[in-house]
Amino acid sequence: MTLSVVRVRGVDKVFGAGADKTPALEKIDLEIPKGAFVSLIGPSGCGKSTLLRLIGDLTQPTAGMIEVNGKTAHRARLDRDYGMVFQAPVLFDWRTVQGNVELPLEVSAKNKSARADRAKAMLALVELTGFERRYPWQLSGGMQQRVAIARALSFEPAILLMDEPFGALDEMTRERLNLELLRIWKQTGTTIVFVTHSIPEAVFLSTHVAVMSARPGRIIEVISVELPQPRNDLTREDERYFGFITRVRERLRGHEVGKPGAAEVAAS
């Protein structure tokens, strides 16, 4: 149990108040072991991004508790345990690529040469050496997202929270970045929580896929994806890979129109 990096217990999240009250998440329980790669998947509006933001202390739960590294999520944020990556790279166009990666280090008051060294190492990790002095708008969408990943990893966070990071990219860039992300994950040992609505992407990347239902958002099942590591292009042709995709899809479909049990019947 001590190996859990993230522990979510009985979390509810309600937006608004009075007549406009909308329950977004209901009775969420989730354990994320250290070094895991967990994907949150579900139909739009199922609250998967909200759950990610709750873990990252960007919003607070209405009920329940969230523990990160044995601390409250709030404490973990103040301790800089999180790296965040969004769907849009959200780079600052007045800073160079290196300047963007150094930003979190400036905030944590690292000295200048340590910042530069660290930023260069992170850019090397995402294979952007040589682009340090470029400006974000001079890079392609995929490269910008790699800068965002380098920035998120710059202060060695224990957990990387990624909200559909490759959702805006074309299929080929996306597949290449999937492989890169897996390599970075192996190299850094960072725990990753990854929101996506692509089933194949979730299965390909994750050690665990948390399947969610919509309105209110619930976790239907956490599926362990027992595919061999490291994953590579061959994984995408593995029969078991398709098996897991089917399993996730059926779990999602079983709850689409509020028919609990339908998935179990289909699976058996």
Next chain:
Amino acid sequence: MFRPARSVLSFLVVISALTVLWEVVKLLGGDPSEAWTPPFQWTVASDLNMPHVWDIAASFVEPAQRNGPPLGLVLVNAGIFTFREAFGGFVFGALLGLALAIVFVHSQLLERALVPYVVASQTVPIIAIAPVVVIWLRGGWLAVAVISAYLTFFPVTIAGLRGLRSPDPRALELMRSYASSSRDVLVKVRLPAAAPYLFAAFKVAATASVVGAIIGELPSGIRDGLGGAILNFNQFYVSGPPKLWAAIIVAAVVGIGFFALVRVAEVLFLRGRAAPSDA
């Protein structure tokens, strides 16, 4: 792209065209001379109302007063004097405007409470405010700068507030995830994001500060600036119309010069950012 040569060239083309147009109007409806009798008689085009371009040009080298220095020199000195006041007013106004914007972006309560007064302040004519400020501050350079600042802070507050609010909400969440202080958010995200908005406001403020300084000189009894010169030549307009026009031209040059200065600062400061066409 910023091409100084091209902007200067187009500026000169416009000035020449206006000069030609001015003389064409005089040719059609001005005062008759020995060589030419215009087909129309327009009051506006008379030598009193629209002196010849060459008469205005000549007035620069003629002495402003009997045995005094040439008008051009007097006006350049007055222009420098007024520019100093305007610059002071610009700096006061920009700092006050930015400070207000920073306060408002951090406090919705203060924004709601004070913005109506900020807006109301601009509906009171500067002509009405100026004498009051002069009485408070006993005239002098400071009073003029304050009057000028009264015109310049407003665009900076409005554009600054907009600019400080312009960052992507996710950029602010990102800063939150770094556990950054609100000072870091201001210095590293909000202010850089506001810079293009601020420069747009600074350009408006630069020209407004010159107007403010000229108007501020009138009730302060300051005679060394362009305001004093304009007042003076206005009183003696009939005896020398070109002098007032010369003063107007110098006032315009000061305003344009200040604007160009801000523009150059803008280009230097925003270098490296994506051109708007790329966005």
